[in-house]
Amino acid sequence: MAKMSLPDVLYALSDPLRLKIVRQLADEGEMSCGTFDVRIPKSSLSHHFKVLRDAGVIATRGEGVRRMNSLRRAELDAAFPGLLEAVLHAPLPRERRRLAG
Amino acid sequence: MAKMSLPDVLYALSDPLRLKIVRQLADEGEMSCGTFDVRIPKSSLSHHFKVLRDAGVIATRGEGVRRMNSLRRAELDAAFPGLLEAVLHAPLPRERRRLAG
DNA sequence: GTAATTGTTCGACTCTTTTCGAACAATGAC
């Protein structure tokens, strides 16, 4: 992960599903691929992880039979100060959530 | 421009050329389409303006025979606090500049 | 009216991205 490029990072974050993944990582810390709250085939999910990894947004390490993913907060903050925070605090497009009442 | 969506905005900003347009607008204020420092056919340029407009990143108003473009700073800041500033202050990927030698 | 200027739209083409099942690899349990 020598160079992170702003367009690549923005692109990686421009997909609603990937954004959701990033936010869950921000909330939960390290998570294995299978524990995300998304319902898509694992090959599709794996693709999105690859996009995020290639952009430098997440890091993955093997732990036994599973891959633990984490946000590369420090690197992102260093390269693009304020960006991750802005993205994490922004209202999600249409989070499928029912308002009470 | 009812709702701006974060993925749409991030996507619009994820292209190096569009990023360059946005930065020139940030520096210069209002600019007509023909005054940007980019060398591509006008139909291609028009396409990128449309992407930025549709995402809510820029606004365009007609003034005589030309279209004046401006950054929708206030709206962007309101919808996604800190995002535009982070993007504008981030180092640009690799400005196509020839190294001597 | 004609002509010049500024941008958009159209249409076709190319390239990239996304999707998803199937096959594969790596680990752990047995």
Add this chain to the structure above:
DNA sequence: GTCATTGTTCGAAAAGAGTCGAACAATTAC
């Protein structure tokens, strides 16, 4: 060794985005 679990990679299909010339629209000047 076999078997189950977790994820990646492969391959092909579908969808999407970018490029660019040509045609078109809108304005201004004449």
